[in-house]
C-alpha cells in the first residue's frame with residue numbers, strides 16, 4: 484500500500500475516469516475526498532470507497548470557481564485529517580468546427596478545463612505549504628494535449644494548456660517538495676466519448692458509433708482504454724515510485740499518438 488493513510492482529493496470523481504481513480508487510490512490505501520457537481524454520483528462513489536475500508540467525504544464544487552476549489556481542499560483536510568494528493572481530473576468536452584465555435588462555449592470550456600486545473604494546482608500547493616509538507620499534484624490532459632484533432636480544436640487547446648501549467652508549476656513548486664505531473668489518456672469508454680461520438684455524428688452525418696470505432700480502430704493494442712487503465716497510471720503518479728518525476732505529461736493510450 485504505497486500511499487497508505489494519505490489523503491487524496493479527486494475532482495470529477497462522480498463517474499468515469501475520476502471514479503476509477505478514486506477507487507484505485509482507495510485500494511492503494513488512501514482516504515478519498517470526492518469532488519463533483521453530481522451529488523448522487525458522489526454518494527455512490529463514497530459508498531464504494533468505504534466498502535474498500537477507506538474513509539470518504541464528498542464536496543459539491545464547480546472547479547471553474549476558484550473559491551469553491553479552495554473550499555473543497557479545506558473540506559478534505561478537515562474531514563480526513565490531512566492533505567497529500569490532488570487529482571485535477573474534472574473536464575468537459577466540446578465538439579465543434581473551428582468555423583462554428585461560439586464565444587460562450589469557448590469561455591465555458593476554458594473556465595472548466597484550464598481554470599479548473601489552475602485553481603486546483605494553486606489551492607493544493609497553498610495547502611501543502613501551509614501544512615509544511617510535500618505533496619503531489621496530478622492533472623488530466625489527453626492525447627488531444629499532444630495533437631490537435633478535427634472538431635476537437637478548443638478541447639485540444641485546453642489540454643495543451645494543462646501541459647503548460649504542469650510544466651510551469653512543476654518548476655515553481657519544486658523547491659517546496661511538490662511534484663506536478665499530468666496523465667494523457669487516449670480513447671476511454673466513458674460518457675464523455677458517448678457525447679463526443681454523438682456530436683461528431685450530428686456534425687459529419689456519420690452513424691452513431693462510427694467515429695468512436697474509427698478512433699478505437701487506430702489503437703495498436705486493439706481495444707478502447709478503460710478508466711481502470713488510466714487509474715493504474717495515476718496510482719503510479721500518486722505514489723512514491725514517481726518521486727523523481729515532475730513537469731511531465733506522459734501519453735497512456737494503447738498506442739495511438741506517438742511523441
Ligand SMILES: NC(=O)C1=CN([C@@H]2O[C@H](COP(=O)(O)OP(=O)(O)OC[C@H]3O[C@@H](n4cnc5c(N)ncnc54)[C@H](O)[C@@H]3O)[C@@H](O)[C@H]2O)C=CC1
Nearest residue numbers: 495497499500520545546573574623625668670671673675
Ligand atoms: N474519456 C476520454 O476518452 C478521455 C478523457 N480525458 C479527460 O479525463 C477527464 C475525465 O474524463 P471522463 O471521465 O471521460 O469524463 P466524464 O464526462 O465521464 O466525467 C466527468 C466528471 O466531471 C464532472 N464535472 C464536469 N464539469 C465539472 C465541473 N465544472 N466541476 C466539477 N466537476 C465537474 C462531471 O460531473 C463528471 O462526473 C477529463 O478531464 C477528460 O477531458 C482525457 C483523455 C481521454
Ligand SMILES: CC(=O)C(C)=O
Nearest residue numbers: 625626627669670675
Ligand atoms: C476525450 C479525449 O480527450 C480524447 C482524446 O478522446
